[in-house]
Amino acid sequence: MTTIEPPQPRFAQIAGVLRDRIAREIYKGGEPLPSEPELAKEFGVSRITINRAVGILRTDGLVRVVRGRGTFVRAIPVVTRRANSRFVARDQGLGAFDVEVRDLGMKPGSEVVVDRVPASDRAAELLQVEPGSEVVVRRRRFFANDEPVQVADSYIPGPLAEEAGVTEADTGPGGSYSRLAEVGRAPVFFSETVSCRGASASEAKLLEMEPQQPVLEVLLIASDRDHIPVSVTQHVMAGHQWKLNYEWSDDSERVDA
Amino acid sequence: MTTIEPPQPRFAQIAGVLRDRIAREIYKGGEPLPSEPELAKEFGVSRITINRAVGILRTDGLVRVVRGRGTFVRAIPVVTRRANSRFVARDQGLGAFDVEVRDLGMKPGSEVVVDRVPASDRAAELLQVEPGSEVVVRRRRFFANDEPVQVADSYIPGPLAEEAGVTEADTGPGGSYSRLAEVGRAPVFFSETVSCRGASASEAKLLEMEPQQPVLEVLLIASDRDHIPVSVTQHVMAGHQWKLNYEWSDDSERVDA
DNA sequence: CAGTGGTCTAGACCACCAC
DNA sequence: TGGTGGTCTAGACCACTGC
Numbered sequence A, B: 001m002t003t004i005e006p007p008q009p010r011f012a013q014i015a016g017v018l019r020d021r022i023a024r025e026i027y028k029g030g031e032p033l034p035s036e037p038e039l040a041k042e043f044g045v046s047r048i049t050i051n052r053a054v055g056i057l058r059t060d061g062l063v064r065v066v067r068g069r070g071t072f073v074r075a076i077p078v079v080t081r082r083a084n085s086r087f088v089a090r091d092q093g094l095g096a097f098d099v100e101v102r103d104l105g106m107k108p109g110s111e112v113v114v115d116r117v118p119a120s121d122r123a124a125e126l127l128q129v130e131p132g133s134e135v136v137v138r139r140r141r142f143f144a145n146d147e148p149v150q151v152a153d154s155y156i157p158g159p160l161a162e163e164a165g166v167t168e169a170d171t172g173p174g175g176s177y178s179r180l181a182e183v184g185r186a187p188v189f190f191s192e193t194v195s196c197r198g199a200s201a202s203e204a205k206l207l208e209m210e211p212q213q214p215v216l217e218v219l220l221i222a223s224d225r226d227h228i229p230v231s232v233t234q235h236v237m238a239g240h241q242w243k244l245n246y247e248w249s250d251d252s253e254r255v256d257a
Numbered sequence C: 001c002a003g004t005g006g007t008c009t010a011g012a013c014c015a016c017c018a019c
Numbered sequence D: 001t002g003g004t005g006g007t008c009t010a011g012a013c014c015a016c017t018g019c
Helices: A010-023 A034-042 A047-059 A088-092 A098-104 A119-128 A160-164 A175-182 A201-206 A252-256 B010-023 B036-043 B047-059 B088-092 B096-102 B119-129 B158-162 B175-182 B200-208 B252-256
Strands: A063-066 A068-071 A080-084 A106-116 A133-146 A147-157 A188-198 A214-223 A229-238 A242-249 B063-066 B071-073 B078-081 B110-116 B135-144 B146-156 B189-196 B214-223 B229-239 B243-249
Touching: A010 A034, A010 A047, A010 A252, A034 A047, A047 A063, A047 B110, A080 A098, A098 A133, A119 B175, A133 A160, A133 B146, A147 A160, A147 A201, A160 A175, A175 A229, A188 B214, A214 A242, A214 B047, A214 B088, A214 B189, B036 B047, B047 B063, B078 B096, B078 B214, B096 B110, B096 B135, B119 B146, B119 B229, B135 B158, B146 B158, B146 B200, B175 B229, B214 B243
Parallel strands: A080 A242, B078 B243
Antiparallel strands: A063 A068, A106 A133, A133 A147, A147 A229, A188 A214, A188 B243, A214 A229, A242 B189, B063 B071, B110 B135, B135 B146, B146 B229, B189 B214, B214 B229
């Protein structure tokens, strides 16, 4: 029995101890924690207090609970997404995501569903089209070692999608950006807006994570050389398994000099 | 008395109802929610269930609890930080943060503490200096309408900080980047890495938010024209009140054409 | 002092899983 | 059927606030 004294609440202290044990691999990735009654006995508290401590680890993305079986330590690979350079690989016919995941020695995978819907007010504004006009939506889900790590919904104006031939699930080598380039509408200007919030219930289900757990949301607007938007994508990814990288230089120094 | 039926857990349903009331301004910004015993009576559940529902709103950043007084609805202004263009204002002697906050009609503020410490292994690696060598740390805290919204710790190699004269709290017009420019070490290349996680206990205190609430962490590395790092800054901000924007263009299209 | 929220317990019932 | 975690209750004690 390990004793716990309270300057901090006990559930927080216990969460700390469990976190530490996971870090030290006393509880190893993929393996179950001791059951809640066992932990309650060890720490000399009620099961509910243990349950609350485990709740913290869940929200941190450290463990995953399977009802009726137990609480398992997650293997947490962190993927770095390099926004500025992520499309350079497309000439080799590889998606940016594939490269990022393969670099970590993991197996990439994805699902796509294509749909046609009338543009919502928000989508219409971002794409600079009439609200209600047809847009093609590509709903993708990405996997690393068969675990879902990201969902991304892309919106392309209907007529442009027809012209570029990106209305099917398979958009050919280099993906939809390459098809857009072939019809003279290559995406050249990019704007990404990043925010961070708790996962909604539906997102939590798709990403096999807990509601409340932080997600990163990235809104990517890609525009052609005339600054006309050709594609808008909303990415949602589990906060604990991604880092986003951006690089740029400040040209104004040269101008001033 | 409002009845609640359980396909979802009751605390989640109640959290939903309360969230909705805040959105509809039945509970207005700055005002207190009804007390937990009152809400327990209204929904016909125990106070603990109410407490758990309120816990969700806290983690969402929607309310703020003051011990012994009550639970208050937060006013949540969302600040957009435009990474690429945020330093253009420095020639007018204004910090980027000041401009961002003033644009929202709010009053900006900040605190600075300057310190000298031996470089940690991590800081040394990022700054490309010897571990243990002296670095100057500027610990800043930023406020909007007197509410803390961001902490940022900047690290500059000791000798460079001396040369540029940024060892005092006040770094003069345009801030430390302008002083670095004056000694020929203007930051020109920038790299930012964004991640998202639950706030630590100490961060939660500094930012007056809840532990567990999502924060955005931004690691900014600024380098001079020779790609030598001159400053590394770790920003931590409350997730619910910030958006980060990045823009870039793909020059390779022109090269290929 | 009464009122606020924070935490903990014991006991209970449920859904789900593996055997 | 027994073990897992999910949720809820009633009752209790605490720390903090404002009067």
